[in-house]
Amino acid sequence: DAKTTQPTSMDCAEGRAANLPCNHSTISGNEYVYWYRQIHSQGPQYIIHGLKNNETNEMASLIITEDRKSSTLILPHATLRDTAVYYCIVRVASGGSYIPTFGRGTSLIVHP
Amino acid sequence: DADVTQTPRNRITKTGKRIMLECSQTKGHDRMYWYRQDPGLGLRLIYYSFDVKDINKGEISDGYSVSRQAQAKFSLSLESAIPNQTALYFCATESSSSDTQYFGPGTRLTVL
Numbered sequence: 001d002a003k004t005t006q007p008t009s010m011d012c013a014e015g016r017a018a019n020l021p022c023n024h025s026t027i028s029g030n031e032y033v034y035w036y037r038q039i040h041s042q043g044p045q046y047i048i049h050g051l052k053n054n055e056t057n058e059m060a061s062l063i064i065t066e067d068r069k070s071s072t073l074i075l076p077h078a079t080l081r082d083t084a085v086y087y088c089i090v091r092v093a094s095g096g097s098y099i100p101t102f103g104r105g106t107s108l109i110v111h112p
Numbered sequence: 113d114a115d116v117t118q119t120p121r122n123r124i125t126k127t128g129k130r131i132m133l134e135c136s137q138t139k140g141h142d143r144m145y146w147y148r149q150d151p152g153l154g155l156r157l158i159y160y161s162f163d164v165k166d167i168n169k170g171e172i173s174d175g176y177s178v179s180r181q182a183q184a185k186f187s188l189s190l191e192s193a194i195p196n197q198t199a200l201y202f203c204a205t206e207s208s209s210s211d212t213q214y215f216g217p218g219t220r221l222t223v224l
Contacts (some may be wrong), residue, residue: 032211043116043202043215044155087154093210095168100213102147102155 003027004088009107012082018075022088033064034089034100035073037082044087044102047073051086070098078110115139118203118216125193126224132189133219135203143206144186145213146170146178148199155202161186162208193223 005023012018024033032051036044048055048062050071055062061074075082086103091098116137125131143162147155152206159178167178168177173195179187191198203216 032213036213041149041200041218043204043217044213046212046214049212070153085196097162097168099145099157099160099170100211101157101171104152104154 002090003090003101004103006086006088006103006106009109011109011111012075012078014110014112015077018050018078018082018110020073020075020088020108021070022073023026023070024088026091027068027090031090031098033062033068033082033096035060035062035086036102037054037084038087038105039081039084047086047091052055054087078108080110082108083110084108115201116205116214116216117138117220118201120219120221121217124222124224127194129193129223131190131193131221133190133203135186135188135200135201135216137184137205137214139205139207140183141205141207141214142183143208144205145204146171146176146186146188147201147202147204148197149218150199151189158188158201173219181222188219190223193221196221197221198223 034049050062055069057066064071085105092101145160147160161180201219204213206213
């Protein structure tokens, strides 16, 4: 089972910031949080990841709470091309290894 | 991502047929994964491999088998296809040094 909880769907006006929340209350101290997105039925695409500090790259910003139990992906100026399913990922222990586990993600619709 | 290729991209087959889906990567990554995605659902892990001699079952391995012929190639087989294996299949690669996954374009499989 996925270790993350995300809203099923969200919408955002074009040009505005899209803030996508994720709860990962059972995350351990050395686990990273990863975000991916999937446009239509294409392969998921990596966006950003973080451990405990806030992170920013050319695609998005990631805000992680101090207790690390939740995070928010921020798309600062959403465009229609940002319409996609966004997955928040933490790795799950399996047979001595840690493997990524995808939940159902958040379907973000950006409207004009 | 052109560095991860999947063949075929689309396949229609009949119940009981054996079918193989192939994945190749030029990224030099040691880890490879096979996922399936059903409509409206997230990705579920079928099998994964951390190097050529390593094969591990994922969440939904029943009815599937895999072969890691070389570091760059990871094949998924359905020994006797059944209709509920109709889905979108994704291959992914990952470097053990970064934990960031790179996905192929997917194979849409229909079992009649």
